[in-house]
Amino acid sequence: MTIPSSITSWIPVPESSDFPIQNLPMGWATLPSGFSSPVTRIGDTIVAVGDLVNHGLLPPELAKVRAGWTALTKAELAQLRETLMNLYRSESEPYAELIQIETLLPLDQVILHTPVSIPAFVDFYSGIHHASNVGKMFRPDQPPLLPNYRHLPVGYNGRASSVVVSGTPIRRPKGQTKAPNDENPTFGPTKEMDFELEVGFFLHSGNAMGEPIEIELAEEHILGIVLVNDWSARDVQRWEYQPLGPFLAKSFGTTVSPWVIALDALEPFRVSGPDQEPAVLPHLKASTVGHFDIQLEVSLQPNGSEEASLLCQSNTKHLYWSFSQQLAHQTSNGTPTEAGDLYASGTISGPDEGSYGSMLELTWKGTKPITIQGQTRTFLEDGDTLTLRGFAQGDGYRIGFGEASGTVLPA
Amino acid sequence: MTIPSSITSWIPVPESSDFPIQNLPMGWATLPSGFSSPVTRIGDTIVAVGDLVNHGLLPPELAKVRAGWTALTKAELAQLRETLMNLYRSESEPYAELIQIETLLPLDQVILHTPVSIPAFVDFYSGIHHASNVGKMFRPDQPPLLPNYRHLPVGYNGRASSVVVSGTPIRRPKGQTKAPNDENPTFGPTKEMDFELEVGFFLHSGNAMGEPIEIELAEEHILGIVLVNDWSARDVQRWEYQPLGPFLAKSFGTTVSPWVIALDALEPFRVSGPDQEPAVLPHLKASTVGHFDIQLEVSLQPNGSEEASLLCQSNTKHLYWSFSQQLAHQTSNGTPTEAGDLYASGTISGPDEGSYGSMLELTWKGTKPITIQGQTRTFLEDGDTLTLRGFAQGDGYRIGFGEASGTVLPA
Numbered sequence A, B: 001m002t003i004p005s006s007i008t009s010w011i012p013v014p015e016s017s018d019f020p021i022q023n024l025p026m027g028w029a030t031l032p033s034g035f036s037s038p039v040t041r042i043g044d045t046i047v048a049v050g051d052l053v054n055h056g057l058l059p060p061e062l063a064k065v066r067a068g069w070t071a072l073t074k075a076e077l078a079q080l081r082e083t084l085m086n087l088y089r090s091e092s093e094p095y096a097e098l099i100q101i102e103t104l105l106p107l108d109q110v111i112l113h114t115p116v117s118i119p120a121f122v123d124f125y126s127g128i129h130h131a132s133n134v135g136k137m138f139r140p141d142q143p144p145l146l147p148n149y150r151h152l153p154v155g156y157n158g159r160a161s162s163v164v165v166s167g168t169p170i171r172r173p174k175g176q177t178k179a180p181n182d183e184n185p186t187f188g189p190t191k192e193m194d195f196e197l198e199v200g201f202f203l204h205s206g207n208a209m210g211e212p213i214e215i216e217l218a219e220e221h222i223l224g225i226v227l228v229n230d231w232s233a234r235d236v237q238r239w240e241y242q243p244l245g246p247f248l249a250k251s252f253g254t255t256v257s258p259w260v261i262a263l264d265a266l267e268p269f270r271v272s273g274p275d276q277e278p279a280v281l282p283h284l285k286a287s288t289v290g291h292f293d294i295q296l297e298v299s300l301q302p303n304g305s306e307e308a309s310l311l312c313q314s315n316t317k318h319l320y321w322s323f324s325q326q327l328a329h330q331t332s333n334g335t336p337t338e339a340g341d342l343y344a345s346g347t348i349s350g351p352d353e354g355s356y357g358s359m360l361e362l363t364w365k366g367t368k369p370i371t372i373q374g375q376t377r378t379f380l381e382d383g384d385t386l387t388l389r390g391f392a393q394g395d396g397y398r399i400g401f402g403e404a405s406g407t408v409l410p411a
Helices: A049-054 A061-068 A074-088 A090-095 A127-140 A213-219 A234-240 A265-269 A323-332 B049-052 B059-068 B074-088 B090-095 B127-137 B215-221 B234-240 B263-267 B323-330
Strands: A029-030 A036-042 A045-048 A105-108 A119-124 A156-159 A163-165 A174-177 A186-189 A197-203 A222-229 A254-256 A295-301 A309-315 A342-344 A370-372 A375-377 A385-393 A398-409 B027-031 B036-042 B045-047 B104-106 B121-124 B156-159 B163-167 B173-175 B187-189 B197-203 B223-228 B254-256 B297-303 B309-315 B342-344 B370-372 B376-377 B385-393 B397-409
Touching: A036 A049, A036 A061, A045 A049, A049 A061, A049 A074, A049 B104, A061 A074, A119 A323, A156 A323, A156 B156, A174 A234, A186 A342, A197 A295, A197 A323, A213 A222, A222 A385, A222 A398, A254 A398, A265 A385, A265 A398, A295 B234, A309 A370, A309 B045, A323 A342, B036 B049, B036 B059, B036 B197, B045 B049, B049 B059, B049 B074, B059 B074, B074 B090, B074 B297, B121 B323, B127 B385, B156 B323, B173 B323, B197 B297, B197 B323, B215 B323, B223 B263, B223 B323, B223 B385, B223 B397, B254 B397, B263 B309, B309 B370
Parallel strands: A119 A342, A163 A254, B121 B342, B163 B254
Antiparallel strands: A029 A036, A036 A045, A045 A105, A119 A156, A174 A186, A197 A222, A197 A342, A222 A254, A295 A309, A295 A385, A370 A375, A385 A398, B027 B036, B036 B045, B045 B104, B121 B156, B173 B187, B197 B223, B197 B342, B223 B254, B297 B309, B297 B385, B370 B376, B385 B397
């Protein structure tokens, strides 16, 4: 259920907070008790949803949320949102003491984890400006987009085992690289450590082998949306990727934000995506608007600096393919999927230079260095902290994603 | 431990059986009792290893094998092999009744599953004759091998969720394809359903994120070897694979044989692989011989036929890269891995036409149809049953893999 913008909470919500009562994101945390629990967040206050069960504040049929968010049906998740709204809306303040204050915790008293466990990870390439920029850089004598790009959401299987939650440091990977003029490759730390500004969705439920998910039902299978930084080693990628695609250049670490934002919370922010021309085949054609207006930004705190500076701003509406189209495509051959599977969008660059979602594009293959707080960068240096943020702006409130942040450790 | 060739079993072993007492493969089955259990096999007899625990026939420290083969350390797995050898060797026949005949079952009374659960699946491209053939077909104006091929084991992340055990039917996938002269792609059942003759290894134990597995320790992380058929849809692959590699053309089904063959059982069959020239970088250089002489064959039973015919014969010794090199490479960037992760070799074609490990090569892109039992084939038809087999030939015995078999169902 979508919570009306007029509702407010008796829990303090700082101005411009990502987490008004309209959001109620889904997270997972270790509590001060040592137990782990599903959690949500209002302002800077954590609600230990598992403890609400212990205090009898949730209907008994929702108790199974303690096993994980995807243990609830979609109808039960909507019921849970409504229950949480009623507990914490301003009108309930007179009963605040009854609503067991001990289920509320300051943000800094919990350790956040990935919001669900992740059996599989697929990464798409649906940012059309990014794909076009990469084409211009690496195939300058050909059209920037390959012939298949507008017919299907190009993607590949990533590595679920290295998906980590925001705040986890990322070690600079070693890998094999070869400069164009070198006779032989060498092995060592990547010299072209990069980020990729992406969003992703987690599955709420999967499909059986051989039974594709129809596009009109795809959103029913989606739990919600997170920010994704698909860390990349460009020099490794260039040498390894033919003919089977990116492998070790992408598998050393992928950062997700700790809060899954429900599609219910994003409902007011649906927008049409880019015109799809030529028309897509029937199995990829949706009857409803499937893009979202989510503002994205990336900031970089260079090694040794006290502050971060804005690197770029973009928006999920620039994605060529919608989440539903991605999921319908990926299961169209009968691949089985599971609750918790993660699907990332691909780098979401906008049309302008200030909206490019990777160092590769921002510095145009390293040929146009940028200056951040007096430091020059082509790619990322050890000690740099890279942070993605995102939010949908409503009338007087925002549905935010928090952040997906990581610091580069030396190899 | 490697069991001497002189040892025989009091359990009958048919001549040329894949499963003499020297093999003792690792499998997983549902028993007639309805319980699932680790199992091994001698001749056509199943040994319910879990039940041996219940009968006090295994040392107590090995009881945890009931949770899975990878619950035992490598030393404990060796101890288990020795215990099984002592229970079932011919010298123990006088005690056969004490060795609880009820732990033995005819093969047809159990349902075999994948031998371990599989968190992740990586597919390499280490069959150099296959890679070379594909190059000749699809890039006829360039050298058949890409520049990186002899420097690193090219590979990509596959889809673990669609790995199934031998005997599981495989539904012909639908997908998007475009013929060169068509203006637009179409969506429908693949017209180029293919198999790939591969072997694979399962991990016994993984590594932590950021801590690569050194090549000299790689085999310590390997549980053993299976046969792998990486079913492929060639027309889908051709249209989708640029620039991020194979995706839906490979993710609809992968068949593994039900028995993991321990490296201990294959110890007598080590051979040098092809000369690696140019020399590989130090992190891929092993001091021990890491290839194995395993004979492979593929047979096809065409739809409607009563019998299968041999399609091709090959050998794992044709792989350019060893298992150790594959694992050392894949973790060299710090990717974390887990017990049960599956690594497939890539298609193992030999140098001659009769040794090509895919229909793509056997019929040279469909341009040279072959005749099997009076039926013409370019790619696989609905109702066709494709079976991989493999064995290492010892002096008077063979260490066999059983089979990886699957029948193509209509889309």
